[in-house]
Amino acid sequence: MPLADSALDSHSLRIVQALAEHGSITAAARALGYSQPAVSQQLKRLELRVGLALVERVGRGVRLTEAGRLLARHARTVTGALNAAAGDLAELQGLRAGLVRVAAFPSASATIVPRLLADLGRRLPGLSITYVEAEPPEAVALVRENRVDLAITFSYPGDLVDPHRDSAEGLSVTTLGRDEVLLVVPAGHRFGDAESIDLGDLAGERWIGGCPRCRGHLLELCERRGFVPDISYETDNVAAVFGMVGAGIGVAVLPTLAIDSVGARSGVLIRPTRPGEYRTLHAVTADGAIGVPALGETLRALASLTVSAR
Amino acid sequence: MPLADSALDSHSLRIVQALAEHGSITAAARALGYSQPAVSQQLKRLELRVGLALVERVGRGVRLTEAGRLLARHARTVTGALNAAAGDLAELQGLRAGLVRVAAFPSASATIVPRLLADLGRRLPGLSITYVEAEPPEAVALVRENRVDLAITFSYPGDLVDPHRDSAEGLSVTTLGRDEVLLVVPAGHRFGDAESIDLGDLAGERWIGGCPRCRGHLLELCERRGFVPDISYETDNVAAVFGMVGAGIGVAVLPTLAIDSVGARSGVLIRPTRPGEYRTLHAVTADGAIGVPALGETLRALASLTVSAR
DNA sequence: TAGAAACCATAACCCAGCGTTATCCTTGAG
DNA sequence: CTCAAGGATAACGCTGGGTTATGGTTTCTA
Secondary structure (H helix, E strand, O other), rough: OOHHHHOOOOHHHHHHHHHHOOHHHHHHHHHOOOOOHHHHHHHHHHHHHHHOOOOOEOOOOOOHEEEEHHHHHHHHHHHHHHHHHHHHHHHHHHHHHEEEEEEEEEEHHOOHHHHHHHHHHHHOOEEEEEEEEOHHHHHHHHHHHOOEEEEEEEEEEOOOOOOOOOOOOOEEEEEEEEEEEEEEOOOOOOOOOOOOOOHHHHHOOOOEEOHHHHHHHHHHHHHOOOOOOOOOOEEEEEHHHHHHHOOOOOOOOEHHHHHHHHOOOOOOEEEEEEEEEEEEEEEEEOHHHHHHHHHHHHHHHHHHHHHHOO | OOOOHHHHHHHHHHHHHHHHOOHHHHHHHHOOOOOOOHHHHHHHHHHHOOOOOOEEEEEOEEEEOHHHHHHHHHHHHHHHHHHHHHHHHHHHHHOOOOOOOOEEEEEHHHHHHHHHHHHHHOOOOOOEEEEEEHHHHHHHHHHHHOOOEEEEEOOOOOOOOOOOOOOOEEEEEEEEEEEEEEEEEEOOOOOOOOOOEEHHHHHOOEEOOOOOHHHHHHHHHHOOOOOOOEEEEEEOHHHHHHHHHOOOOOOEEEEHHHHHHHOOOOOOEEEEEEEEEEEEEEEEEOHHHHHHHHHHHHHHHHHHHHHHHH
């Protein structure tokens, strides 16, 4: 069969295209969600199949040869055609199934998601929604794997690990709004009467760490204030955080959604930080999927809910 | 990543397209060179990935659903783009490498191929040719696998096994000419003085079978004349056939190329059959590959050689 | 009406492609 | 000169995708 059938395939072309766009094997790998050796080996195998060099070493990097550039140009056509097919299929799927599969992190489960489901239930009774709880990296992976249509995620300023895998390649990421990060201190705390509390003033306190990403953010916040927090306990369980703070074991920072998810608790005070801290909420979908009517409606509903939540 | 990246790939689309073109999973499998379960399972996996039915059972066959037809339409674009890429790459390869890889059956090795190599050597000194001997089915497989650029094959009228695998899908098959099939009888044979010999007149003779395909053809020839040949010996070795015929052990039919490949032999007479019998010679290349200048030149040279060989 | 052929689905099995991690080498920047 | 960035290679494991075997259903033919 022709070269196209035995040597060229869409996956290989996608890799050549990523190399053309990102300039290095390492960057292309990151963009595609593979390791650097994976891309290096794939290119090597493709070169063997087509019988031509596609990349050449230049210094410590590589560049595409003429043959490689030729393939990269064709790759755009091929992936464009595949995306068009996927878009049409997704549209057919959306029209037919009227189904939107949603994933979100735990504190959204008790706050945003119930309101979203209620709102959509009223306005689009024929729409089916499935929901699974997943932290942002896992939720994004589910979108990439087409197991979920919409992921609600969050990111902190300065996050070193991008939940969208260093690149939103193949994803459509929409900012939904900000979720304020607040201090939780025991009732009767010496700064409890303040309208807001400077984090630096809590340098000597013991801290309750939250989820790994929240903890990472806490570390960064405190570092900016010039101290390293003494984290005595770590738990993802928001109610447990409240319990410990209420018992005077330490203080914590929690996002508003997390606080709202367990409701008001006696024995603790909640105060904004000075300056204010926030995390950003995102809606993540697959490229092209937004053309699916059901998903479009869901995103619009979600956006309006999170605007009013600000 | 979008559906295109995780669920849709060119290989899957090629299978959907083959089903659209050939009408059944069995026929699509034949066209693609796979077994029927292989295609059936691929379609099943694709359906799971895209989350839609692509085929539905109708009687003992299947037909494409709306989603399947949608994908088949897109498949034409995708495979067209891949073929364009392959064509450009092959052209670049041909221009650069100046290499043509040839495969042909044994009796061509001693006749057509040396003349081809000599002719091209004179006219295109910069061209490199590699040659491997292979019977037609194997030679065609080498073309399909892109291990060979050009295969010289033959077929007999009524061949039940098509060396091009039931379909020339992905191949370009050019008729080169006819190769007359002749009778080889011992010198002094009772019909040796005749200008040509009716096969029916040799019904009572003992026969020397040739290669499996030649033998198959012999059986068919004789069946048309109303008898079943008594095949005493079977060998692919043309010289051995001559030796046995010369020793009076039996008679044989051999194509002209086979006869020419070992040259004239004493002790045997060579006569045309009445009516004349022929096999057809073909040049087989991959679709699109003919655009490669070096291969184009080789094909032209081959065609002119085999025209003058008629 | 019965048997055979055509077509498809499924199961079990095997293997090669394709990802990973580990590690080393080369190049370039500071 | 040292360290970081980028790439290549090796070893390993896993899974997708092919095979054969086989059974079921449908349709055609005698």
